[in-house]
Amino acid sequence: MPELGDCPNMKLQTRLFVLIVSVVFLTVSLVVATQAYRSREAALQSAEELAQSLTKQYAxxxxxxxxxxxxxxxxxxxxxxxxxxxxxxxxxxxxxxxRNVLEQNPAFTAVWSLWEPNRFDGLDAQYANPSKEDKTGAYMPVWARDAENRILYDETFVYSQEITEDYYKLPKQTKKSAVMEPYAGSVNHKEVLMTSFVAPIVVNGVFEGVIGVDMSLGDLQVMNNSLSIYQTGTGMILTEKGTVVSAKEADLLGKNVGDSKLSYAGLLKVAAEKGTDGRSIDGDTYLTYAPIQLGEEGKGWTYAVSVPLHEVTAESDKTLMLTLVTGGAGLLLICILIMGITRSIVRVVARLAEHATQVAEGDFTHSIEPAVLSRRDELGVLARSFARIAENMNRMIGQISHGAMEAAGTAEQLRLDAGETKAASEQISQSVSQIAQGSDEQAASAEESAKALQQMAEQIGMVADTAASVLGASQEMSRRAADGLTVVGDAMVQVEQIMKTIEAGTEQVASVVNVLHSDSTEIRDILQLISHVSAQTNLLSLNAAIEAARSGEAGRGFAVVADEIRKLAGQSQYATDQIQTIMGNIQNNTSMTLSVMESGKADVESVKELIHNVSQVFFSLEAAIGETERQIEQLSLLSANMTANAEEVTAGIEEMATIARESTGQVNNAAHSAQQQLVAMNSVVQSVMNVSELSQELKRLVSSFKVKA
Known part of the structure; x- marks a missing residue:
């Protein structure tokens, strides 16, 4: 079961009001209960002391x-x-x-004595008189008061050999004095309760008779009626057997209290049987009792005082009622005060919650009221902190928005530049492919020249064997030399064209690569700016999340927004790092391309020079053949030189073929580098497209916030 402070469906003001009022109510209730308990206990203590004092006094x-x-x-x-x-x-x-004793004690109604037969003076027979009621002559004097309060000798008592009444049997058996149970009698023509005090007459341990005094208990009733305790408190005198001797209720006199309809009759019965001091509570009755010591036999009588508890606690109940009324009024006043305080607090909290909702929805155009910001309590501190957070977020989002717009523009420019660079790279790749094709053709021509020279060498060898075919061979050699010169001329023209193409392509590639290098440098600077903005965004979102966490429940929505911004900043940082890595690779590749192009240009110059040398050789060969025709006679002498020269030319042609093959390999390397550059440029274009998309997404996210101008 959730606690009151954890009820999510209860409004804050209601929750605070109920919580505080509950605590105040419990406190007031505890104070009132304690006061009521102490007041009641004090009343009971006072009643107990008063009742016990009166009980002992009347006892x-x-x-x-x-x-x-x-x-x-x-x-x-x-x-x-x-x-x-x-x-x-x-x-x-x-x-x-x-008689004298009776006369001297007006409270006594009779004084009498009963003796064992012939034990008083041994003269019972002498006093025997058949004319009297008692014909035995036993001594049994009874002096009593009549209705007119005259003292008379009562001769109506008839002696019996065996008296079974308690007034005689009890002292005879116990040899102790005792008080008899009350009995009804008449005094001055009034029915009253009476009792008899009896004592044994014992001589040397032998029971001789009984002496007794009868007494009216009416004075006890008068005395008991004078008792005043609270409104209806009463006193009661009880015998050991529970007979009511004196009570406010006259109909109880002479009856056993156990047979009465009193609600506390059981307590009175027990108190009478105990014959000791004590107190008891039964329902609404508070009872105290004390013993009345009279005769030697028995526990004596008991005086009891009963008081209704509601009378004992009447004053404390009034005090309790007054306390309840005062406490209720105070509680009502406190409730009104608490309601005002909680309403003041909750009004501020509600305004802050509303502002937090607006901020969570991306609306930073609203401000907190100056009255809330100027408060000097914790709510004012919270409001000012919240305002600073919103202001910082407003400024930060403005910066991010500006940076996003710049990043989007830069990304678009990068995309256009990357497209142009890609087109230039494709053109370079095509040009290098053409150069490679021309180098292949150059190598093939060189091989053909080598074959022709080989054939020429063989023919020159044949000149040495047969002079008859010298002229024909010379003519054939002249023709082939002319063909070789033509081939060399064509190769020279092609090489020059290739050189021009390579030089133009190299310059164009160098220009494009330089532009690409410059653009990549600018891109790196822009990416550094984006990385810096992303880092600042991440830091601001982290600070915003910390402030939102300090704000507790009210800043939870704002913490979600800050976390989303931090994630976007992290993604921007990651994309920026990837782009920087790719741009570094592009710069390295462009530098390598420039180096390869410069090396290829130098190699082409070497090939051009070699072909020029071959052309010169062919020109020399043509001159030599003409000289051979003119000096056919010297054919034999010159054949050996021609063979040597043919071998040298063959070696030169082979060297030229080797150089052509090397040039072809280098051009192929340049083509491969151009292909790598094209692949890298495609990656750059894709990265730039990704940056452009991220910039557009960041711009879209930032545009969802409403910020102050």
């Missing part, structure tokens, strides 16, 4: 009210035990003592 007050009766009961038990131990018991004196 002690209850002990004080009931403790007097318990103390009186224990004191009477001690006095009666002492009288029994000293055998000073007197029914009259004890009656008076019990």
């Amino acid at each position: 002690r007050q209850t002990e004080n009210k009931l403790g007097n009766a318990m103390q009186a009961t224990n004191a009477l038990a001690s006095v009666l035990a002492a009288m029994k131990a000293t055998n000073t018991t007197s029914r009259k004196s004890v009656d008076q003592m019990l």
Whole structure:
């Protein structure tokens, strides 16, 4: 699941607003929750301290009210035990003592004593009276108050040999004082709860009887009703068995709290059974309780205070509500402030994004507003950086556009020059081919001359053998010499024509090669300029890509444009390097062609000179033949010289043939070089065409950008 800050489909302003408001809301909520928790805990702590204090206070007050009766009961038990131990018991004196105690304690409703049969003074039989309710004569005095609060001796109690009631059985069994479970009674014509405080009369470890004090619990109800804690907090007095001694709800008095409909009855039941200090929470009720120590037997009674939790936390709830209202108002104000801030930020970011889109589309004619550029924050820095990038790109693209136009013009001129150079190279190749053909013909003529001279030598040899055929041979030799002279003359004419053609072709080739060399030098300079522009373009596109990367998401589109420009610059650089390599080869080939042409020209001069020498030889031969005809007589003497001269002429002819063959090889080399030059020129033309196409493509790409004038 993506985080909120990574939602690509959410607007930036909405994303910032939701993110910041979420953080603020969580912070405010945490503060409010902490404040509410601390306020609630403080309220609970205060309620606990107050409730525990009141619980202990009213528990002690209850002990004080009931403790007097318990103390009186224990004191009477001690006095009666002492009288029994000293055998000073007197029914009259004890009656008076019990009456006095009742008179002196208005809270007591009765004071009474029950003894084991014949154990008080051993006179039960003496006091037996059949006319009374109790015919046994057992001592069981009961002094009580009547409805008019008069103290009377109650003679209605009937003694039984086996009393099973707790007020007698419990102290007899435990030999400890105790407080009986409350029971209903009437005081001043009012139904009230009452209880009995009983204590055993023990002499030397022997149970003798029970002394008891009855007491109304109405004062406890009055005391308990005076308890005030919060709005509806109440106190309750419970016996160990859970009987309600005092409570705000009058219908609970004398009933077991476990049978009530109170929501926290279970807590009260447990508290009564524990008989210790403690506190509990059940739903909306906070309960504290403390023990009421009375008699020796049992855990005593319990005083409990219950408080509704909503009353305890009422103030903290009000504080929480006030905090929520204040926090909500503050949060609303913060939201409005955040919305204004984010709107201000996003407005600038949106303008920069719009400008980035225009730049990414190649439109550099728009500018960022001065208000955005003049900002002093990070957005202003970003805007100014973006403006500098756009300005640099605008300037760079303008330079590239200008360079592309110049490169296109230069490439077109190169294409035209290369076409002319190619035509000249083809003409040179044709001329060299013609020279090669003429050299072949020259070699063939030289071979024919060599054959003719060989035949002449043979005939001169035959002159030595037969003088008869000298004249005929001389005539034949003269004819053949004339033919040879004619051939040599023709060869001379052809060689001179070839020489003129070679000289003209060489000069033309030299002129074209020089022009080509000059053009290739200019092309190299232009290519160096294009290479420099490509390098600058590559550097600027790299800087633009770096600036776009710093701009993050906003500069991504611009980075793509910069990368495309860098690729075009790299392609231009690569094509320029290829053209420079080809132009270097062309310059080397043109230099070699010039050298070969100069060498061929020198060789042709040598051939011309040799043919001229052969012509002179033939002229000499013709003169010699004429001399032979005129001096036939000296034929025999001159035959040997003629043979020698024929051999020399043959050697010269062979040498001329050799030179002609060498000239043919050199001319063939020149033709091969011309063919290589033609191939190189075709490569140059193709490269120039490629440069022209690249220039047109660069011009087309640059024209897609809209730049400022």
